[in-house]
Amino acid sequence: MSETTNSLFHQFIALKRAGEFEQISDLIPYAGVVGLQLIVESAGLTTVLRNRPDNIANTVLPAVHGGVVGALLEHAGIMHIIYECDITRFPKIINLSIDYLRPCLGTLDTYARGYTIKQGRRVTNVRIEAWQNDSSRLVAAAHAHFLMD
């Protein structure tokens, strides 16, 4: 079935196998809206939220909208699983809990990385951390559950 082999999931997996994981962002319309990108390095996968004037909610600081920081954390969690795990379908998010630790400044890029806390047969628990110019000073952290089967 051509529909199956051309599915978005198969396009993702094909890019991953070809070492072109970063191009996955081009297949996600919302990633273009807020500026979500992927960087693959020897240390692993980092998800980036580019600083964009449109992402701001607090215009005084200025600070990135908490919801957009949430979007980064959720996106980084899903991308972490797709990058790290052998999967046969997209992980489906069950829930997400975010702690906002420091102001996320709208003038800087924000980076996020996922860590698998537990991969079960059906559910994976991921921690995601986000920072700006200093990776030891987190701006936000989250944990999320994803359904795998």
Place this chain on the structure above:
Amino acid sequence: MKPEKRYSLSGLKKTFAELPQIRRLGIQYLKLERGHCLLQVGYSQEMVGNQDTGLIHGGIITTLLDTAGGSAAFSTVADGSSVATLDLRLDYLTQAKPGAAIMGLAECYHQTRNIVFVRGYAYHHSSKKPIANFVASYMVGSVGFNPDV
């Protein structure tokens, strides 16, 4: 005890509606009362997270509900106070219908001098059939907004 002066609801609505990320997504204020906020966001192709299914990215729900929660919290605090998201949790109960507008409802259920506790839902037609359940707490004051902390 003389009640503290609070922000004008129309002023809050106007300020929030003009924030860059809220304008970018086209989030509309349907209702803002003391401790209660109802928002709506229309469906658009650029919100999509999965092009095969047309499902929106979870970041839209997070941004919608953090905006509703923050607005509800701001409506309850003294004029001049700042409000910053401390944490939020989202449970994704069911998938949003591609093409349909989404409501974001938030209400303050408890308030102290320092913290406003909020809960809410995202839904299409009835809050009794939610897409996502939302719980959050917001810090009152200026501590969370000071970039030097």
